[in-house]
Amino acid sequence: MNTNTETEKIFELKDVHYAYQDKIPALSGVSMYVDQGEILAVLGSNGSGKSSLLKILDGLYFPISGSVKAFGEDLTETALRDWAFNFAFRSKVGLVFQDSDVQLFMPTVWEEITFGPLQLGLDNAEVTRRLESALQALHIDHLRDRAPHQLSGGEKKKVALASILSIAPQVWLLDEPTAGLDPRTTAWLIEFLKAQSLAGSTVVIATHDLRLIETLAHRVYILSEEHQITVSGSPSQILSNRDLLEKNNLC
Amino acid sequence: MKNNYQFSQRFQRKGVIHSALVSINDALEQSIFAERTSRLDGLLQRLDPRLKLIGMLVLLVVVNLVRQPIVIAAIYLLSVILAAASNVSLLVFIKRVWVTVFIFTALIALPALFITPGEVLWQITPVVAVTRTGTLSALLLLLRASTSVSLAALLVLSTSWNNILKAMGVLHLPDVIILTLGMTYRYIHLLLHTTNDMFLSRQSRILRPQTSAESRRLLAATSGVLLSKSLQLSSDIYLAMESRGFRDYPRTMDIMRLHWSDWAAAAVVIILAVISLWVGR
Numbered sequence: 001m002n003t004n005t006e007t008e009k010i011f012e013l014k015d016v017h018y019a020y021q022d023k024i025p026a027l028s029g030v031s032m033y034v035d036q037g038e039i040l041a042v043l044g045s046n047g048s049g050k051s052s053l054l055k056i057l058d059g060l061y062f063p064i065s066g067s068v069k070a071f072g073e074d075l076t077e078t079a080l081r082d083w084a085f086n087f088a089f090r091s092k093v094g095l096v097f098q099d100s101d102v103q104l105f106m107p108t109v110w111e112e113i114t115f116g117p118l119q120l121g122l123d124n125a126e127v128t129r130r131l132e133s134a135l136q137a138l139h140i141d142h143l144r145d146r147a148p149h150q151l152s153g154g155e156k157k158k159v160a161l162a163s164i165l166s167i168a169p170q171v172w173l174l175d176e177p178t179a180g181l182d183p184r185t186t187a188w189l190i191e192f193l194k195a196q197s198l199a200g201s202t203v204v205i206a207t208h209d210l211r212l213i214e215t216l217a218h219r220v221y222i223l224s225e226e227h228q229i230t231v232s233g234s235p236s237q238i239l240s241n242r243d244l245l246e247k248n249n250l251c
Numbered sequence: 252m253k254n255n256y257q258f259s260q261r262f263q264r265k266g267v268i269h270s271a272l273v274s275i276n277d278a279l280e281q282s283i284f285a286e287r288t289s290r291l292d293g294l295l296q297r298l299d300p301r302l303k304l305i306g307m308l309v310l311l312v313v314v315n316l317v318r319q320p321i322v323i324a325a326i327y328l329l330s331v332i333l334a335a336a337s338n339v340s341l342l343v344f345i346k347r348v349w350v351t352v353f354i355f356t357a358l359i360a361l362p363a364l365f366i367t368p369g370e371v372l373w374q375i376t377p378v379v380a381v382t383r384t385g386t387l388s389a390l391l392l393l394l395r396a397s398t399s400v401s402l403a404a405l406l407v408l409s410t411s412w413n414n415i416l417k418a419m420g421v422l423h424l425p426d427v428i429i430l431t432l433g434m435t436y437r438y439i440h441l442l443l444h445t446t447n448d449m450f451l452s453r454q455s456r457i458l459r460p461q462t463s464a465e466s467r468r469l470l471a472a473t474s475g476v477l478l479s480k481s482l483q484l485s486s487d488i489y490l491a492m493e494s495r496g497f498r499d500y501p502r503t504m505d506i507m508r509l510h511w512s513d514w515a516a517a518a519v520v521i522i523l524a525v526i527s528l529w530v531g532r
Contacts, residue, residue, distance in 0.1 A: 060490045083498075090496040101441055102487040107413035107433040114504055119496035124504055147286070147413065149440040167495065 009069070010034045010171055010202050011057055016066035018052050026052035028227040029066070034171075039193070039203040041213045043238065044223030045249035050206035051098060053223065054173045057204065058095040091120055094164035098175040100156035104148040109140065109159050112148070116167040127166075134162040138192075154185035161192065171202045178209050190215050208250060214239060222248050267466035268454050271473075275447045282440070284343070288408045293337030295409035299513040300418035306520040307406045313524045314398045317531025320387070323394040326527065330401040337409050344408070348400045356396040360389040412436055417507065430501045434488070442481060449473055 011034040018027040026049040034040050034057075044050045055061040056068060059080050068075040070089060080086050094116075097103040106112040113134050117127040135141045138158045148156065157177070164172065172193070178186045193216060197203050205212065213220055213235045220238045224230045231244060238244065245251040289296060295303060314323055334344045365375075369384030406415065416433050420426070453469065461469065 055490065058494050060494055086498065087496070090494070095491075095494045097487070097491055099487070102484065103491045105434050105437065105488045105491060107416070107437055110506075111503075115492075115497075116495035118502040118504055119492075119498070121502070127504060145411075147411075147440075148437060149444075150286070163495070 008036060010036050010071060011204075012069040013056070014067045016056065016063040016068060018049070018056060018061060018063050020052075022064065025049075025227050027056070027063070030223075030227075030229050031066075032221055032229055032232070034202060034204055035219075036202055037197070037200060038218045039197050039205070039216055041217035041220045041235070042204065042206045042223055043208060043210075043213060043220055043248075043250060044206070045208055045225055048223040048225055048248075049227040050208075050223055051175050054095060054175050054204070054206050058093055058173055059089060060095070087120060090116075091167065092170045093173065094167050094169035094171070095173040096160050096164055096175065096177060098179055100153070100160045101148070103160045103163065104151075104156060107147055108144070109146050109148075109151075109162075110135075110144045112159055112163045113166045116163060120167065130166040130168070134166040137165060138162045153180050154182060157181060157185065157189070161189075169201070171204065172196055174203070174205045174207075176207055176209075177205060178207065178212055186211075210239060210245075210250065222250075224248055266461050267470060268450050268457070268461070271450050271470075272447065272454070275443050275450070279440070279443055279447075282412075285407055286411060288337075288339055289411045289414075291338040293339070293409065295333060295337040295405060297512065298409075298516050299507055299509050300410045300414040301421045301507060302509070302513045302517055303406050303410055304415065304418040305421065306516065307402045309520055309524050310402050311399055313527045314395055314402070317527055318391070319531040320390055320394050322527050322531030323391070323398050326523075327394065327398040327401055329523075330398065330405055333405055334401075334408070337405070339405075339408050344401075344404060348397055348404055351400050352393065352397045356393060360392045363389045363392065417505070420505065426501055426503050430503065438481075438484065438488075441484075442477060445480060446473065446477060449476065 011032075013030055013032050016027055016030045017025075019025045030049075030053065042050050042053060052061060056063060057070075059070070059075050062068075062077050071092065073079065073085075075089070080089065104112050106115055110131060113131050114127050117130050122130070135144055138161060140155065140158050140162060143151065143155060143159065148159070151159065174193070177189055177193075181189065190212070193203055193205075203216075205217070207213070217235045220233060220235055221229050222231045222238065222244070225248065230248065231238065242251065310326060314326055317323060331341065331345070335341055364381050364385045365379055367382055367385035367388050369382035371380045372383050372386060373381040375381065410418070413433055413436070416429050416436070419429055450473070453473075
């Protein structure tokens with residue numbers, strides 16, 4: 001994998017089609033790109049294909065047709081079978097799932113946070129350092145021995161973020177990150193993502209939360225109910241166009 | 252402490268939904284009780300889970316090898332003292348053990364009183380009598396069962412389930428099996444909550460008692476939905492694992508460390524086992 005990031009495109013999608021069970025369309029001819037260091041929001045109503053798009057960006061789903069490039073190289077099932085490519089890609093990209101219960105599959109918080117670094121082959125000393133660092137950064141040290149079912153919704157989201165932070169990814173993919181969070185945790189999450197962006201990370205958020213776009217995004221794509229990218233622009237351009245938002249079932 | 256799983260007392264209509272809700276709540280409450288007890292500051296909670304697991308297995312073997320009831324009774328008494336020293340409610344501890352023993356063992360032990368040949372203690376009818384050997388056999392069986400269940404209960408109540416699973420590593424259980432069991436336990440909780448919500452949702456919309464056929468249909472439909480949900484969940488979980496670099500076999504990290512108190516406890520268990528085997532042979 002090309003590690004010379006040269007600024008520009010982290011992801012580049014061309015005419016991507018994806019369907020569940022090869023029948024139910026989720027993405028229909030999506031073309032888009034993600035620049036290094038930006039906070040990109042993919043805005044769309046429920047069922048528009050946002051989650052599928054993020055899973056394609058994370059190399060978990062693969063398109064029926066069209067191409068996906070990550071860090072300048074083709075992101076395919078075959079490419080990810082190569083250990084070196086897989087290691088490089090998984091070290092650079094972290095996906096925060098919409099449902100924290102899906103993401104928190106380990107028995108305790110500390111095991112959840114160490115899962116990623118361990119699978120990536122880091123030694124125990126480095127894994128421990130990252131664990132402590134993530135626990136401190138998210139202020140969840142007191143939760144380290146808890147089981148996921150003993151956590152509140154906000155705590156689960158923080159642990160899910162910590163489990164990605166411990167991988168130290170260059171790219172954060174977040175699926176509906178504010179869903180089910182109270183206002184205080186939402187405000188905290190926005191500050192957390194801003195801090196990641198300031199530290200040089202690229203952030204891609206799939207959401208239908210317009211407040212998140214307003215406060216966080218640098219650029220916005222709208223994914224229509226026909227599963228196509230219809231518009232891209234700045235948050236102010238998108239949010240000021242009420243007809244566009246109504247047409248896409250976003251307000 | 253009241254927990255979130257208690258449901259309103261107004262749902263007093265007996266039936267499939269009521270029974271299911273009671274069972275789910277019981278399961279969750281027992282799990283919560285064990286987890287809460289395992290986090291208390293007590294003697295056994297401070298010991299290494301691996302030591303507790305091996306110590307329990309050693310004492311289980313001892314209990315089932317010795318032949319003197321007094322020795323087994325002494326070990327049972329020790330388990331009660333350890334429960335008290337570990338801040339485990341004695342009432343709950345003793346009740347949990349003896350309910351299990353009476354259900355599963357007393358019925359088996361009862362016939363031994365009458366069918367074992369030996370010196371007659373009590374002639375009930377001309378052909379049925381309670382013998383000394385039979386009484387001793389039944390007593391021994393009850394003592395062995397109650398002491399074994401007590402030792403197992405001590406381990407479960409003083410150690411979180413996840414630590415028990417990790418401790419199984421010392422028995423050379425493969426990491427992948429330990430991880431799978433841990434994940435199973437974690438998601439059983441989630442599915443229990445889901446089931447609870449499904450039944451509550453149904454309960455809130457039922458206006459009359461259900462017939463047997465309706466109850467069967469409800470159970471079948473709930474089972475189907477749960478199966479479907481769990482299949483979807485397992486697929487999503489695999490993606491979440493893959494997303495963080497999982498390939499074929501999990502790598503795990505062991506952070507358990509033995510302290511001087513663990514070695515001291517190990518010495519006590521060994522001495523106790525040797526003395527028990529010697530005295531109770």
